[in-house]
Amino acid sequence: MLDSPYVRRTAISLRLLGIPFTHRNWSVFRNFDEFRRVNPLVKAPTLVLDDGTLLTESSLIIDWAQSISSNAPLMPDDAAQRLRATRLIGIAIAASEKSVQIVYEHKRDEDKRDAGWLHRVQGQLRSAYDLLEREVDGANGWLFGNTPTQADVSIAVAWGFTQIVAADVIDAEAYPNLARFARQAEQHPDFAALPPV
Numbered sequence: 087m088l089d090s091p092y093v094r095r096t097a098i099s100l101r102l103l104g105i106p107f108t109h110r111n112w113s114v115f116r117n118f119d120e121f122r123r124v125n126p127l128v129k130a131p132t133l134v135l136d137d138g139t140l141l142t143e144s145s146l147i148i149d150w151a152q153s154i155s156s157n158a159p160l161m162p163d164d165a166a167q168r169l170r171a172t173r174l175i176g177i178a179i180a181a182s183e184k185s186v187q188i189v190y191e192h193k194r195d196e197d198k199r200d201a202g203w204l205h206r207v208q209g210q211l212r213s214a215y216d217l218l219e220r221e222v223d224g225a226n227g228w229l230f231g232n233t234p235t236q237a238d239v240s241i242a243v244a245w246g247f248t249q250i251v252a253a254d255v256i257d258a259e260a261y262p263n264l265a266r267f268a269r270q271a272e273q274h275p276d277f278a279a280l281p282p283v
């Protein structure tokens with residue numbers, strides 16, 4: 087489902103790379119049995135290729151899509167910029183992961199939640215967005231030129247997801263650069279075509 091930041095970053099990337107796909111809006115929880123019949127790992131995203139090959143892990147799927155695409159690459163050409171993009175993607179993925187961990191912890195009954203663990207994860211989440219807020223400071227439009235890169239996709243998708251599931255931890259007003267950046271990104275047709283909810 088597109089409410090998963092991993093699924094959404096993959097789907098937006100496939101669109102940007104011009105790779106057509108059919109999207110099944112399955113939940114790894116509500117559609118567990120259906121999902122398991124396709125992929126026993128029940129991991130989202132799962133991409134099933136025409137020859138039946140199953141791919142998982144958003145970054146690997148995106149790498150593979152990049153390797154067969156004739157569209158502009160989603161990583162900058164310049165080595166220093168590519169390194170920066172790689173660093174930013176790592177932070178954005180950590181922000182997504184920490185947000186998902188908060189969601190999973192809240193699936194437990196309140197008296198079974200681990201307050202110490204939640205505190206740790208919330209702190210890590212804040213650190214990720216504190217770093218990203220400084221990185222998009224002054225950014226006007228995309229981070230590396232006129233078109234979105236994987237860093238833009240991963241940051242905007244992570245931000246949108248966190249605002250849905252953990253806005254009480256990450257107050258958008260405290261992160262004006264990120265809020266503005268994500269608002270602009272969401273207007274791009276390939277983002278707008280794949281909304282998180």
Ligand SMILES: N[C@@H](CCC(=O)N[C@@H](CS)C(=O)NCC(=O)O)C(=O)O
Pocket residue numbers: 090091092114128129130131142143144145186
């Ligand atoms: N590192 C993986 C994370 C994917 C992931 O954890 N997806 C979640 C949905 S947001 C999932 O499949 N959860 C079910 C499970 O782990 O059992 C990626 O980038 O694709």
